[in-house]
Amino acid sequence: MTYQVAVLGAGSFGTALAIHLARRGASVRLWGRDAAQMAEIQQQRENARYLPDCPLPAKLLADADLAAAVADSDDLLLATPSHALRGMLSTLQPLLKAGQGLAIACKGLEPDSGKLIHEVVADVLGAAHPFSVISGPTFAKELGLGLPTAVTIASDDRHYAEKFAHLLHGDGFRAYWSEDLPGVEIGGAAKNVMAIGVGIADGLGLGANTRAALITRGLAEMMRLAEALGGKAETLMGLSGMGDLVLTCTDNQSRNRRMGLLLAQNKSVAEASAEIRQVVEGVKAAPEVLRVAQRLGVEMPITTAVAAVLTGRISAVEAVAQLAKRPAKAELT
């Protein structure tokens, strides 16, 4: 029987993942919360609002019936923004079938609690359902167009990570697995904060040297935090760390980088968000990454500066000056 999967969240990434899974031969239901929008996607065979020019394969059904999507599926793939994760899981909990698994493609921490994705899953679902986290350098548009990409799939349950990797792997999509959930989750959340920082620096015209320094020192911050959370520093050297950090910091497809570029033009976060019109995870992630770092006594100067700009406490120019004033130190500490 054909493998059936429901992709929950019909934004740019959910739509791209649904298209890829359908191309791979799965029978896919793409769920979104707006019934009118979903009917239009189903009829036009394209998600014009979030992923234009990427036609939906025949094996993809788009609609707004969550109960049917869950009932018809072997596994679920959740691709809503991370601020919606707890609400989505709570809605899903009574609908889930025994042993039904979830893959989660959010990149961020829970607002206000600073919890990692696997901690929110444990709070809501306990250990009743296998789950994995998908992360890595993957712009939705390139995936939707069928261009090559590579991701990391992390789970405490190695077999479940491998299962999802095999489902996604192929047709130009490479999937690697990992058992380091905190390492992979911190990579996905913190790289968005760094991309805002690099966007600010590039927007202020600080040059290629500054960009490379911010990416490298940003990676050092991410490694320190991941280790303090029980993750492995070397995970941050992989696709979900350095891979995604470099992608997001250097290409204008990144909404987080574009946020930084707009902040450098003295636009407010609200003005920049209205211009971007899609989720910019780093805005909510910055204070949460900082909260976790402070709780664990981890120094994260770039994250601190980005969070201060986002809350309007200092300007982009002042943030750069603040970072430049830091004393000299040994590189590997």
Ligand SMILES: NC(=O)C1=CN([C@@H]2O[C@H](COP(=O)(O)OP(=O)(O)OC[C@H]3O[C@@H](n4cnc5c(N)ncnc54)[C@H](OP(=O)(O)O)[C@@H]3O)[C@@H](O)[C@H]2O)C=CC1
């Ligand atoms: N886009 C990309 O290239 C990549 C994104 N990701 C991650 O995927 C996640 C989703 O991002 P992305 O698809 O890009 O976001 P988009 O901004 O493209 O779309 C967000 C989608 O989520 C829906 N949504 C928002 N809030 C809720 C909610 N409370 N309940 C249910 N649905 C909701 C929106 O619906 P509505 O239209 O009704 O508001 C919309 O369909 C993020 O964590 C992101 O970091 C990961 C890798 C790549």
Ligand SMILES: O=C(CO)COP(=O)(O)O
């Ligand atoms: O996570 C992404 C690519 O891997 C998308 O980055 P942005 O959210 O900054 O667009």
